[in-house]
Amino acid sequence: MERRKRAVVSDQLETKEDTKMMRKGLWSPDEDERLYSHITHYGVGTWSSVAELAGLKRSGKSCRLRWMNYLQPDLSREPISKQEEDLIVSLQKLLGNRWSAIAARMPGRTDNEIKNYWNSRIKKKLQQRMNTGGNYQSPPEVHQTAGEGAADMNTGGNLQADLYQQAATSKVRVDHGSTTLHNSSADHPRPLPQLPVFTGQLLLDPDAAVRNGEQTAAAQSSLCVPFSKSHERNFVEEYVEFLMSVSDELLEI
């Protein structure tokens, strides 16, 4: 809480600074040139120093965003293809609105680009198909305020629950320690590559759950550990890597 207040204060200071002397709005070609030239020559120390050393009246944040989303040389300038769109849809199903995680699996694409594409096109398309009676599953609406998002994080979020739910109803079985793929053609499960083992649990305070009489497997599990956001991130990242490595078939869960 205290930290959060500080972050807000820090941002407010930056904002105050911005209104005094920082430029805002669209970047001019000259600014782009300065930023690009500075970074290609000297690299990025800290973003605030980049802004200063490149002689830009921009916040470090703004410089970072411009570089990441527009100036980076390895960005793709091609329109998003049908294949990429399908990939976005699949990954969004798996990861939710974790645009940076999705972008990490799409070379040349940025989180902002994917987020915009999702919001302006895919979301609409899916909605239309829903309205016309298509059996397309609507993407989960994530009208989440920052506060709600934080609440999700605090409770472990629904993400793990969703993954478990998917795993439970799909051909992938996620056990503590063992994983099998049930081949649709044969009923004999075959061993899979190492699946990241989920050693966290969904409750903030497992002891409290036990005290409350919630005798969940997680609460009772000797593997129970506090489940931080970084645990969550690692788990989800590894889980998706795993799914993508197995087969296209699994991506449709």
Add this chain to the structure above:
DNA sequence: AACATTCACAACCGCATTTAC
């Protein structure tokens, strides 16, 4: 032609997390 609406995308904002000291 003039205005309104829609669309796509760039950029901003607030907050959480990570890093440096």
Add this chain to the structure above:
DNA sequence: CGTAAATGCGGTTGTGAATGT
């Protein structure tokens, strides 16, 4: 270990172009 600064992320807003009336 605590604090401040830096960074990263996702939601939202702003803006210019395209399209419709």
